[in-house]
Amino acid sequence: MHQYLDLVDSVLSGGTYKPNRTGVDTIASFSEHYEVNLGKGYPLLTTKEMDGYRWNSMLHEVCWYLSGEEHIRDLREKTKIWDAWADEEGRLDTAYGRFWRRYPVPEDDAQLDGESWPDDAHRWVTVEDDGRRTFDQLQYVIDTLSDSPNSRRLVVNAWHPANAAVSTLPPCHYSFVFNVQGDRLNCHLTQRSGDTALGIPFNIAAYALLTNVVAQQTGYEPGTFAHTVVDAHVYCGRGDRGEWYGEHLDELQSRLADVDDREEYLDVKGWLESEAPPEAEGDERLDHVPGLLEQLSREPLDRPTLDLAATSIDDLSYEDVQLREYDSHEGIAFSVAE
Ligand SMILES: Nc1nc(=O)c2c([nH]1)NC[C@@H]1CN(c3ccc(C(=O)N[C@@H](CCC(=O)O)C(=O)O)cc3)CN21
Numbered sequence: 001m002h003q004y005l006d007l008v009d010s011v012l013s014g015g016t017y018k019p020n021r022t023g024v025d026t027i028a029s030f031s032e033h034y035e036v037n038l039g040k041g042y043p044l045l046t047t048k049e050m051d052g053y054r055w056n057s058m059l060h061e062v063c064w065y066l067s068g069e070e071h072i073r074d075l076r077e078k079t080k081i082w083d084a085w086a087d088e089e090g091r092l093d094t095a096y097g098r099f100w101r102r103y104p105v106p107e108d109d110a111q112l113d114g115e116s117w118p119d120d121a122h123r124w125v126t127v128e129d130d131g132r133r134t135f136d137q138l139q140y141v142i143d144t145l146s147d148s149p150n151s152r153r154l155v156v157n158a159w160h161p162a163n164a165a166v167s168t169l170p171p172c173h174y175s176f177v178f179n180v181q182g183d184r185l186n187c188h189l190t191q192r193s194g195d196t197a198l199g200i201p202f203n204i205a206a207y208a209l210l211t212n213v214v215a216q217q218t219g220y221e222p223g224t225f226a227h228t229v230v231d232a233h234v235y236c237g238r239g240d241r242g243e244w245y246g247e248h249l250d251e252l253q254s255r256l257a258d259v260d261d262r263e264e265y266l267d268v269k270g271w272l273e274s275e276a277p278p279e280a281e282g283d284e285r286l287d288h289v290p291g292l293l294e295q296l297s298r299e300p301l302d303r304p305t306l307d308l309a310a311t312s313i314d315d316l317s318y319e320d321v322q323l324r325e326y327d328s329h330e331g332i333a334f335s336v337a338e
C-alpha cells in the first residue's frame with residue numbers, strides 16, 4: 001500500500017502547522033486524495049502490524065456500523081477505541097451506523113407541501129418501535145445496485161447538519177458513493193478530517209471491507225476505493241513538543257525534501273528526536289511524527305486477501321471475515337488525541 005506512505009509523506013512534506021481543539025497540535029494538509037485497486041488484494045497496511053488486536057477493533061467497528069446502533073454498549077465489550085467519546089451508559093451523540101441504517105425521516109407535520117418523502121410502507125423505511133420513521137441508506141444502495149446499476153445516486157450520508165453543529169464528535173468519514181463501471185463496483189469516500197497515523201489506517205481497512213461485502217452481495221468485482229481527506233493531519237504533540245514543530249517545520253520539510261531512499265527517513269527521525277523537547281509525562285506518543293517516519297522507512301509487503309462468507313449486511317459477523325496471507329512489519333504504538 002504505497003498510497004498510504006505517499007499520503008503520509010505528502011502531509012509531512014507539504015502540510016502547515018495547525019493547533020486544534022484537542023490541544024495536540026498537527027501538521028495538516030488540505031484535500032489529499034488517493035485511489036487503490038481492490039482487485040489487487042486487500043489494502044490492509046503492512047508497514048505496521050494491523051492484524052491481532054487492531055484487526056479485531058476494526059472489524060468489530062465495521063460490524064457496529066452495520067448494526068445501525070446509536071450506542072456502543074455491545075461494541076465496548078470488544079474494543080475500547082470508541083469509549084472516550086461515549087458516556088457511562090455507552091451513549092454517543094453521533095454514531096455512523098445510526099445514520100447509515102436509520103437516518104431520521106421528518107415526521108408528517110415537518111414535511112412541506114410539494115416535497116417528496118417516502119411513506120411508512122416504503123421499501124427502505126422502518127417504522128421503529130416508538131413510531132419514529134427512519135431510512136436505511138445502505139440497503140437502498142445495495143438494492144438499487146441490483147435494480148439500476150447505472151444509478152449515479154448511490155450515496156450514503158452520515159452527516160446531519162443540525163446534529164453535527166452540537167455533537168462532541170460529528171462524523172469524520174461522512175459520505176460515500178458507490179459507482180459501477182463495467183463489472184466493477186467502486187467506492188468513493190469523503191472524509192472531512194483524518195488522523196493519518198491512527199484513524200486513516202482503520203478507515204481504509206473498513207471501507208475496503210465494506211466495498212468487498214457490497215460487491216459480493218450484488219455480484220460485482222471489487223473495483224477502486226477512492227478516498228478524499230479534506231484536512232489530513234499528523235498529530236505532532238502537546239505543549240512544547242507540539243510548538244517545536246511550529247518553529248521547525250521548514251527545517252523538517254527541507255530534510256524530507258532531501259530524502260532519496262526510504263532508509264533516510266530514519267535520519268530525519270534521529271535528527272528530530274535529538275532536537276525536539278521530550279514529550280511530557282503522560283503525553284508519550286501523542287507526537288506521531290517519529291512513528292510515521294519509521295513507517296516511511298519500511299518497504300510495503302504484498303497485500304493480503306479477504307475471505308468473506310456470503311452473508312447479508314444484516315447478518316455479517318466477526319467470524320464471517322477472514323484475513324489471509326497477511327505479513328507485516330512490527331506494530332507501532334501511537335496515542336489518541338481526544
Ligand atoms: N484523534 C482521533 N483519531 C481517531 O482516529 C479517532 C478519534 N480521534 N475519535 C473517534 C474515532 C475513534 N477511532 C480510533 C480510536 C483509537 C484508535 C487506536 O487507538 N488504535 C490503536 C489500536 C487500539 C486498539 O485496537 O485497541 C492502533 O494502534 O491502531 C484507532 C481509531 C478513530 N477516531
Ligand SMILES: O=c1ccn([C@H]2C[C@H](O)[C@@H](COP(=O)(O)O)O2)c(=O)[nH]1
Nearest residue numbers: 021169172173193194195199200203
Ligand atoms: O474514523 C475516524 C474518526 C476520527 N478521525 C479523527 C480525525 C480527527 O483527528 C479526529 C476528530 O477531530 P475533529 O476535530 O472532529 O476533526 O478524529 C479519523 O481520522 N477517522
